[in-house]
Amino acid sequence: IATAPIGTPPFFDELASYRFDKLRYLPQVVDFTAYAGQRLLEVGCGxxxxxxxxxxxxxxxxxxxxxxxxxxxxxxxxxxxxLTGDFVVMNGEQLRFADNSFDAVYAHGVLQYTANAQQMVNELYRVLRPGGTAIFMVYNKYSWLNALSKLMKVELEHEDAPVLKKYSIGEFKRLLAPFTRARIVPERFLIRTKLHHGLKARLYNDLFVGAFTRLPTALVRPLGWHLMAFAQK
Structure with missing residues (x-):
């Protein structure tokens, strides 16, 4: 993904460029400026x-x-x-923070890799103040990408670690039951791959991406690979 020496400014620039090119939806659905002056915790910050x-x-x-x-x-x-930030090695299932410590919590692409997702959700709920916002993302078991990877026998480019669970929208809502309300938004639709090459990559880029983008939005919306959740305590 990155070709610059690890830990250098160009290295981090390349990581950010790759991430937000792949996840073009993210700055559109997450307002990174909405938490000025607020205490925000990210689990699995990478x-x-x-x-x-x-x-x-x-x-x-x-x-x-x-x-x-x-x-x-x-x-x-x-x-x-x-920039200023606090960074700690810690297990998201066993947070060493007091109750109501944060105004917002964020876990993008983390719950599907943890052995006990409900425990992590409960811990994030605990450290979130009343009225605070929680933002999560999990993988959609009924997404276009899941089906396409099986059809073409190509590993998902995101899966550099074992995914323990993918979720339906209903399962995700049940996982977030501790929160007073949660809004689920499917995202991450077909874009051209830069990671894979060869015949399968050309078929994917030229055939599948083109065909998918012509389908009605209402038809493809539930098939997003990423299920974003915006919840409130």
Missing amino acids: AGIDLVCFARGGAIVTGIDLAEVSIDLAKQNFAHRE
């Missing part, structure tokens, strides 16, 4: 790509991740950009 956006929008950010290398990269990313 190299801090999304947290940079929240921090630039004025949020007081904390990022946690199970991998120490990710936390180190996130610290370097913020240092290069002269």
